[in-house]
Amino acid sequence: MAYRQGNDWLQAVRDVSFHINAGETYGLVGESGSGKTTLVLAVLRYLGSKGSIISGDIYLGDQSMRALDDQELRQMWGKQVALVPQNPQSSLNPSIRVGEQVAEIFRYQNKLSEPDAKLQTLEWFQKVRLPDPERVATSYPHQISGGMQQRVLIAMALSISPSLLVLDEPTTNLDVTIQAVILDLIDELISEQNMAVLYVTHNLGVISRYCDRVGVMYASELVEEAHPKELFSEPLHPYTQGLLDSIPQFGETKDRIRLQPILGQIPAIGQGPSGCIFRPRCPVAIEVCTNRPSLFPAGGNRLSRCHRWQEIALDDISVQQTPPSIERQQKGMAEGRSETLELENVSISFPLQRSLNDFLRGKPRKGVQAVNKVDLVIPSGTTLGLVGESGSGKTTIARSIMGLQSIRAGVIKLHKVSIPDQLSRRDLETLRQLQIVFQNPQEALNPHLTVGETLRRPFIRLLGLPRSEADAKVIDLLEAVHLTAAYANRYPGELSGGEIQRVALARGIASRPDLLILDEPISSLDVSVQAAILNLVNELQRDIQNSILFISHNLAVIGYLADQIAVIYVGTLMEIARQSDLFQPPHHPYTEALISAIPQIDPQTSHLPIHLDGEMPDPVNIPTGCPFHTRCPRFIGEICANTAPRWQIDPRTEKRIFCHIPLEDLLSSQAQSTSDGTGLE
Amino acid sequence: MAFLALTVLLTSLLVFLVTQWLPGDVCRIVLSREAGPAAIENCRQELGLDQSLPVQYINWLRDFISGDWGTSYSTNLPIFPMVIDRLRNSLILALVTLVISVPVAVILGVIAGLNANKPVDTVISVGSLAVVGLPEFVTGLVLIWLFSFGLRDLGLPYLPANSSIPPEATFFDTLPMLILPALTAMLVLLAYIARLTRAGVLTELHQPYVRTADLKGLPRRIVVVNHVLRNALLPTITVIAISIAWLISGLVVIENVFNYPGLGRMMIFAIDRRDMPLLQAVTMVTVLCVALANLGADLLYSILNPKIRFH
Secondary structure (H helix, E strand, C coil): CEEEECCEEEECCCCCCCCCCCCCEEEEECCCCCCHHHHHHHHCCCCCCCEECCCCCCEECCEECCCCCHHHHHHHHHHCEEEECCCHHHHCCCCCCHHHHHHHHHHHHCCCCHHHHHHHHHHHHHHCCCCCHHHHHCCCHHHCCHHHHHHHHHHHHHHCCCCEEEEECCCCCCCHHHHHHHHHHHHHHHHHCCCEEEEEECCHHHHHHHCCEEEEEECCEEEEEECHHHHHHCCCCHHHHHHHHHCCCCCCCCCCCCCCCCCCCCCCCCCCCCCCCCHHHCCCCCHHHHCCCCCEECCCCCEECCCCHHHHHCCCCCCCCCCCCCCCCCCCCCCCCCEEEEEEEEEEEEECCCCHHHHHCCCCCCEEEEEEEEEEEEECCCEEEEECCCCCCHHHHHHHHHCCCCCCEEEEEECCEECCCCHHHCCHHHHHHEEEECCCHHHHCCCCCCHHHHHHHHHHHHCCCCHHHHHHHHHHHHHHCCCCHHHHHCCHHHCCHHHHHHHHHHHHHCCCCCEEEEECCCCCCCHHHHHHHHHHHHHHHHHHCCEEEEEECCHHHHHHHCCEEEEEECCEEEEEEEHHHCCCCCCCHHHHHHHHHCCCCCCCCCCCCCCCCCCCCCCCCCCCCCCCCCCCCCCCCHHHHHCCCCEEECCCCCCEEECCCCHHHHHHHHHHHHHCCCCCC | CHHHHHHHHHHHHHHHHHHHHCCCCHHHHHCCCCCCHHHHHHHHHHCCCCCCHHHHHHHHHHHHHCCCCCECCCCCCEHHHHHHHHHHHHHHHHHHHHHHHHHHHHHHHHHHHHCCCCHHHHHHHHHHHHHHHCCHHHHHHHHHHHHHHHHHHCCCCCCCCCCCCCCCCCHHHHHHHHHHHHHHHHHHHHHHHHHHHHHHHHHHHCCHHHHHHHHCCCCHHHHHHHHHHHHHHHHHHHHHHHHHHHHHHCCHHHHHHHCCCCHHHHHHHHHHCCCHHHHHHHHHHHHHHHHHHHHHHHHHHHHHCHHHHCC
16 A cells, blocks of 8 residues: 655555454554554545555455445445544534434435434434433534544444444543443444454554454554464564563553663654564564565464564564663652642632623622642652543643642642742742643644754753853753754754654753653653653653652553552542552542553453443532542442542551542452452442 | 624724824815815814814714714715615625625635646636736726627627616616626635635545545535535635625725725725715724624624534
């Protein structure tokens, strides 16, 4: 498959062959740039005018898809293939009610009358368990949540009973707890129909849970194919091994395991090296690798595109680099460390705009409660992880610490001294001590300044250095984040995602802040690059001894990196635990659900996800009592709905849990459900 | 609505002040150059020009709202009926222009957008741009030459080049006279609306929801009409609504070429003669038109776009 660019053709997918049987789910993993999206579009024959299949063919049953003309293609689209796309919001027409968007399929494809089509639609909405199907049907896409939008799209895709269903990262943009529910729904519905499923994702855990066979794509090529269990326990391609080593697993911590990033980066499309495409990044590349390997049958039903797969299989060579021993003094959590930052009882709300009418009638302003009475302490030199789903208020907290968001109540203390919440009233020294790295470094760095100019500013502005001295410091700084001095003259647009993130980190530490806030610093990066950034964060913290507030929705990453973890739900803290205790019961029921919802690569540690009912509460109407009571699987009655819980402290671990259920009860029931692997239901 | 009223009030103040500061004393212009200081003083008192500015403004505003727009200095006729008559003419011209140009422009834009970067698109885009590049007096004269002289020689129906409408003429009497000025105005709007429509179609065509619709197996025609156009025309519609304001008050050149009695020419006339009350009245009517057109555009947009409707 190739794309036209000017007069050139760029090969986006090279020499890929695989088959999917009816009733089988084939997983396709790969990072961005691996060509998996192009492959999906090609399988659907939806390449557009710029893309083309230059050799080979795709067969659906006996039908060659390359031979289809436009008319036949549309026939096939509505009847035989269907797609559940990555971004449900933009995949629905914003100005047509969702019911109509599904009903038109029945009208055009099945020639049903208007009322019959409507009836069918409602039936399908029930099958995908949309609450209140009639109301949803008359809603516009923006009026329903992302999870509900995805259910609508699933209904669309399955309603035509396709013989091939393509799932293109169907849950990547959804929260973990919603993801688990949606994935199980898809799994259940497709098992009712005997269809072939192509599941494309970058999430290895999801593959391991739901797929029968897996193909791994790298830089336009299929490099390995196997059963997921075999693939993950004994990968036969250095790239697969690299991927597995670069993501932290549950319970792995920075004190014990250093992540193994894959060095270098994916070659740009069409720019791959000759010979083995992975050669430049491969730790075990040798002479023979300059010849292009074919997909070797590697026993069983396995395939590997590596010349040395046999040696890898026999453990003659190890792809894993020897992990450098990690020297890190055991640190006690509280003793001997002063507090860098304290939040006491911080509440933040966003006022809603009143209409002129309400204003004239003197109605009070309504507010959205974004953060409710949050207490946090970050001891010096330690990392606090703040984990929560979208809308939980974690970024708002970060902004309030930085002075970008005023708080309604509470105190922010830096080194035990209260600081003003408005940026304009803070002094330079406070600004120097607090720095943040924003979520999207591509957007946070000024595209018209060179890296050097960006990095020079904190030295001049916050440390008051003269320009010549600042320039020298910039070079040191670039070296500290493992970039060369040459980067100082480049613009952000010329850098890769990982490099930009290094620059953003460098800018963050330039003033040697006492507290560095990292807001989802790796969520926009590819898996193989994430590890390098996480390692860098660790390394920098060892050097500077600063405190870090690490914000993420990824529990495994937080668990790896943070010394202490705080779990937040719609603006209220639910649990605060030490790193080593987070994955051990007792858990807050919400934490328990979060942990169970994340699909694990290793099927042994994976247990069935706990399904949370319903949606995140509307921030305008946060539930009374415990804010989680509306979705809590361990709801114990009136008290949860009416009374705010107290903090319970586990005497052994100092774990703090914001729940009415006594810790002993939580402990005994959770220990049991973990051991029999059944989850709650 | 409250904001609309506030906007109009603010502009009225600006209009008043600007006309006050324009050089030239009305009384010197109205009376002859040789008039003595006493006569001029007398005239100023008569017109209320000796009072303080705020008082003058309040009086003027009060009179304007109650429909008493005063008497024109230059023609000594009451202003209100004069302006309303011209406004009617301008509205008719605007309407005829829209009726001709919107369907043509939108259809051209949709065709161009659906065939982006193909020869059809190039012809439409280059052609409409070439036309918009020409000044109105050139296109106007070319049209006059074509329709009023050229076609007549070929024995084809002829369209009048002079569009000065007698006051008692009915709409249907004036219709033939409107076609040439409307065509000229259309050529200005055409490229603008067509390009906007093309851009809208092009953006929407690449939205993921179009892929969803395609993959439902719907015929291409249904996908385009039901899914793409619905969203692609949103910006176009608001721009059309706003362009009404320009059509009412901005056609100065066209009105002059065709000798059409619209608001634009009246404004030039008023400036020429330092006829302040007339200028103020014409400007205020223009301001009202612009404000109402914008309000109309916003309301229309919120009706067509469900995302706005429910917030």
